[in-house]
Amino acid sequence: MKKLIVIGLSFLLMVKLSGQTQGINYQAVIIDKTPQEVPGRDITGNIIPNQPVMMRFSILDAAGTIEYQEEHSVTTDMYGMINLVIGKGAQTALSPNAFPDIDWNGTTKSLKVDLSLSETDVFYTDFSFEDLTFVPYAYHRNITATGSLIVDGMTALKSRVDVTDGSPTFLSGNLTVDELTTLNNDLTVNAPSSLKGQVTINPDFSSPGNKSSYESYPLRVEGGNQGIAVKVDGSRSSDNYFVTFWDEERIQGRIEGQTTTELLTDPEYIFDNVLFANEVIRSTVDVAKAVAGVVSASSSSTVCAGLGACVTAPIPSLIAGAIAEVVMESANLVLVIAEPILYNVFKHTNIGVTYQSGAGDYAEWLPKSDPAGKFSPGDIVGVKGGYISKNTSDADHLMVISHNPIVLGNMPEEGKFTEYEKVAFMGQVPVLVYGEVQPGDFILPGGNNNGAGIALSPDDIQPGQYSKIVGVAWSGSESSLYGYVNVVVGMNASYIAQLNEKQEKKIKEQEAEINDLKAQLNMMNNALAQLVPNYSALMESGKGESTTVLSEASPPLEERTVVYYEITREQILEGISLAEKTLKEKGVNLDNHPFFKNMSEDPEYKECFISDALGSVKNELEKYYQDDMKSGAKVIKLTQDFE
């Protein structure tokens, strides 16, 4: 049997895709091509059972070159069959590659099988030579499909997938990636995207880049008319930090949620409303003063000694001017009242977020009068015509170079930053001050035009220095030389109002003292008139026509005559016209002024104002009338117009 020559072959190739099998299953029945000789017809197609054989497998490329070759020592079973796995055999010396390195590149591959019926005296004879007409080992890592690869079923790739040669990859379905995803080039997403994890943009910029360059920013939002929308879960509150700003050390600021309650307790909101309230109070006082001025202008008091009462008439131009003053102050009051209303409407309408920052002031870029001028944060500067310098002597406003503003407006054009400086308009800012400072002291320019200031206590400051106030110190300094103190700026009106109130109180006290002195002087004059002949004529010759003196010293009660003229509607209209003329001369645009606009467009509003003005003047006049009546003076109230 060993000398039989194999003539027939029946083989079966079966590809088995399995993560555990690295090869091609091969099953064959070895048939003796020499028939068994018997008398008569010989027996053909005999199997070779239980025969140890050597099988040699060669995988050849299209040119017939061996790409892989291996040998198997195997014994046929009782049916003459062999079962083995190509790829599990002993690689021969002629094999240039290991089995896993076979390049299944889509070109023709052939399988050549040689058989030796002896394991000891190996002599191979051709067994089969077949083209591999399909990819026999799809699980293999080296498969090159020169055409299209279409897989209708599910495909499991357990190693990396490289799409090379710049070939694009298109997915018409969903892409799910369970592990990390690294993109080494641009990512373009043409549809809305939802990122449910934390997103960190960490560009590998080789240098910080120009902060004014658009290319230097890691996150850029383009397209559409809106920018970035930040939405937090639930209703916003101060627990929601919409945007937080960090540096290497800590949080430096944030934009956080805000509720109505939080707005009402917001120090900035309270501060703003206090400022508005002060303005309203001051404007109301100004209106009251203007009304008192009308009463004064419409009344006349004459002292007639000896010969009975004499009457002098008030000056009409003064009355019209006083009424115009009432109108203008009323118009200003309208503005002052409207401003906090608009502010509160705006704040409550736009309530939502608040800006938190370690920075303490609101600033703007202002141009330097000398572009080469040097300034340091905390320097006091003078503003004249919109330009800043360290010359504070004739400045329109006194301000401070900001150190770290939370809001910075009026950004200069690109390349002109060196010609501008950040100037604090409101808030807390460190200020360079010379000498000792107590909290609450007013900070004024030092006068040396070197940017340093000095501190003055509220008790020491003079009215002439009010216009020089830069701010109020909210921290102190015990240094006798230069030091920085925390100064609140932009609140001067409030403090000056307080000073005005204090000053007004002092003036009233002085007026009272003057009235006492006048009364004493009248008593002395009366006494001298009785003692000295022609004393009254002598004194009268030195006086002219008397004007309104409401608080001057009263003559003897039985000799003082006070005449009050009621203000008429025509006089109010004349005052309004005069006020409009005056304001127009000052360049005020009355077309958009809420007061004058309503006056011109709304007759009811106008009549209401006129009625209120007449009522106010009448009430004020009545008050003075009653006071004079109580003082025993002769009072005359005229209700007709005078020429």
Add this chain to the structure above:
Amino acid sequence: MLMRKLFSCLIFACFVLTLSSQQIYLKTGKVFSSFDYQNSEGSSLSDLEGAFLNNLGIGARTPVFKSPCNISFEISNDKFAASSSDTLLGNYSEWDVSFLDLNLGVDYEFLRPLYNRNDPEGFSFCLKAIFATDFLIKGKQRLNNQVFDLTGVEEFNKPVFLVKGGACINYYITRSYVAFAQYLYGRSFLIGNYNGQEQLRYTTHSISIGFAINLLIND
């Protein structure tokens, strides 16, 4: 060529002998036939077994010049059978063939009862040698589950020449009737593919009985 000449001589001898024969006989019996086979590798078939089959023949016999020697011509129908099985390959072969057997024999008879006796009963013995040629009448070969007709198949499409030898015993019933029994061993010459180194011979063991009638009784 030699076989053709022998065959021609045999046919001629049979014809002459038949015309001049003094005894005709009819016989029947069993033939045990087997194949003696070697393939081209020189290997014999394993488990090759023969079989007993019937044979039936008629013949003519005549003495040679009144001597104890007789020559005979016989036509018979011999059926051979054999089987072989190969447990290794799982092959099973069976042959069943039927031959027309032409025999030209010579025998030497001794202890023959004298014809001139009144009572010629008695036994005689003889030794017999035959040259025979067989012609396939029909045959079939069974290979596993397939059956093939052996007509025209190499080993069976030519005459088979055999030599036979054996002994017989005759019982003269009367001067005219003789019963006999004989045993013959036969072996053929090589048949089949001589050039292919396959060697096939038949070996036969035949036991038969017969009845002969003496046509001419010489004193």
